[in-house]
Amino acid sequence: MPEKKVIDARGSFCPGPLMELIGWIKLANIGDELEVLSTDKGSAADIPEWIRKVGHELIGVTEDAGVWHVTVKKTK
Amino acid sequence: MKILIVGGGMAGTILANNLARRLHGEVRSGKVKLTMLSASDKHMYQPGLLYLALGRMTPDELYRDQAGLLEPGIAFFVDPVEEFQLDANRVKTKGGTVFDYDILVIATGSRAAPELIPGLAENSETFYTEESAVRMFRKLQAFQGGRVVIAMGVPHKCPMAPLEITFMLHDYFKDRGIGDKVQLHYTYPIGRVHTLENVAKWAAPEFERLGITSETLFNVKEVDGAAKVVKSEEGSAAPYDLLISIPAHRGMEVIEKNKLGAGGWIPTHRHQLTMEGRKNVYVIGDTTNLPISKAGSTAHFEAEALGENIAAIVKLGSPVRDYDGKVFCFIEAGKDRATYAMFDYQNPPDPKAPTKAVHWFKMAYNKLYWVSARGLL
Numbered sequence: 161m162p163e164k165k166v167i168d169a170r171g172s173f174c175p176g177p178l179m180e181l182i183g184w185i186k187l188a189n190i191g192d193e194l195e196v197l198s199t200d201k202g203s204a205a206d207i208p209e210w211i212r213k214v215g216h217e218l219i220g221v222t223e224d225a226g227v228w229h230v231t232v233k234k235t236k
Numbered sequence: 237m238k239i240l241i242v243g244g245g246m247a248g249t250i251l252a253n254n255l256a257r258r259l260h261g262e263v264r265s266g267k268v269k270l271t272m273l274s275a276s277d278k279h280m281y282q283p284g285l286l287y288l289a290l291g292r293m294t295p296d297e298l299y300r301d302q303a304g305l306l307e308p309g310i311a312f313f314v315d316p317v318e319e320f321q322l323d324a325n326r327v328k329t330k331g332g333t334v335f336d337y338d339i340l341v342i343a344t345g346s347r348a349a350p351e352l353i354p355g356l357a358e359n360s361e362t363f364y365t366e367e368s369a370v371r372m373f374r375k376l377q378a379f380q381g382g383r384v385v386i387a388m389g390v391p392h393k394c395p396m397a398p399l400e401i402t403f404m405l406h407d408y409f410k411d412r413g414i415g416d417k418v419q420l421h422y423t424y425p426i427g428r429v430h431t432l433e434n435v436a437k438w439a440a441p442e443f444e445r446l447g448i449t450s451e452t453l454f455n456v457k458e459v460d461g462a463a464k465v466v467k468s469e470e471g472s473a474a475p476y477d478l479l480i481s482i483p484a485h486r487g488m489e490v491i492e493k494n495k496l497g498a499g500g501w502i503p504t505h506r507h508q509l510t511m512e513g514r515k516n517v518y519v520i521g522d523t524t525n526l527p528i529s530k531a532g533s534t535a536h537f538e539a540e541a542l543g544e545n546i547a548a549i550v551k552l553g554s555p556v557r558d559y560d561g562k563v564f565c566f567i568e569a570g571k572d573r574a575t576y577a578m579f580d581y582q583n584p585p586d587p588k589a590p591t592k593a594v595h596w597f598k599m600a601y602n603k604l605y606w607v608s609a610r611g612l613l
Contacts, residue, residue, distance in 0.1 A: 167527070168506075168527065169527040170527075170581075171506075171527070171561060171580075171581030171582065172527035172528065172581075173431075173432055173579050173584045173585065174395050174431050174432050174528065174529045174563065174565075174577070174579065174585075175390070175391055175395055175431050175527065175528075175529065176426070176431040176432070176527075177527070178425075178426045178427075178431075179390055179391065179425060179426060179431050180391075180527050182390045182425055182426075182455060183390040183391040183484070183499075184499075186352075186390075186484070187498050187499045202433075206426065206427055209427060209453075210426065210427070210453060213453055213470045213471075214455070214469050214470050
């Protein structure tokens, strides 16, 4: 069964939200969803850019009280 | 009270010594028993591997006897844990001994895992073990020119290492008089040359000034050793004559085998450093799943915060402070200049222009580390 994992990367300057996602997506199974929490507004752009380039699926980007929620699905 | 520390690396050692001092009276009276279990009787200064790979340190300089680093009063056993029986508050070691505890600290660290990428281990040089760093040094000595590609996996220990090895290789080849015969090509997983934006803003023009080319959004997928090409998840390929890799890391196998955390990373409270769902189990150093640098300074600052808190639990009944995410990383910018990045959960780093003074401070720290490990600095 596909799982959903939350990656709490709030306050992460290094390695940063995208690097956190890259590391954790390798441990996920195909079909799993990963939701990245980020306090860096740049995540709303750089995570979707990488997801498009590498070929996974972007589920959505929302912002709530200064925290961006970027959800992706591992597709390969 | 029995305090058990599993892991004799930087985090475990600093914590043990910190606690031995803070709880000196309690240890002497027998009220507190401090025990450390480690897989090795040696303690390695891991940042020295970067210098070993370039012939600027020798293997013997990297090690001290672990027992000699520990304060009196710490019971030390070279007997790694194989089973964590957290519900019963005990662990079982490889030697078959059972240790029970009131407080457990897990600081087992991480390991480079080049085997995760097809072709990487056989076709690249790296510097995350003594053996590989010595091999890399010999390869560099024999190298007479060509295209050197630097590539990395995620996560990796010491996030400054990719930049440092690149700048240091530049100066290494220049000093050998073959700088004009070597093309350094740096790759990086995200869309700039370092994950810290301010560090990237400094490093990118430095690369340009030094003639180092770079390619971003490059996550290593496989290495074709016959064709001498490293391929990325993003679909690009980088030909090389010499491939230098910073492999992706994983937590230790014992963590995964005991199902304490995927990838060997244990879910950890970002301020209290408790293992999620456990009140008397703490995690420090590389072993946490926290979104902060896997680096010696992280281990150091976590150990100091936890030492203060465990001592307060013994003396006052509760912890007294939060870990704030503090990290401090030197950044070698060549053979004789360096800068640094300091940050926490709230404040980004603001690195200054590299200076010789910071480089020499780093050189001094390479010796001062042994004072740091003893919990004195």
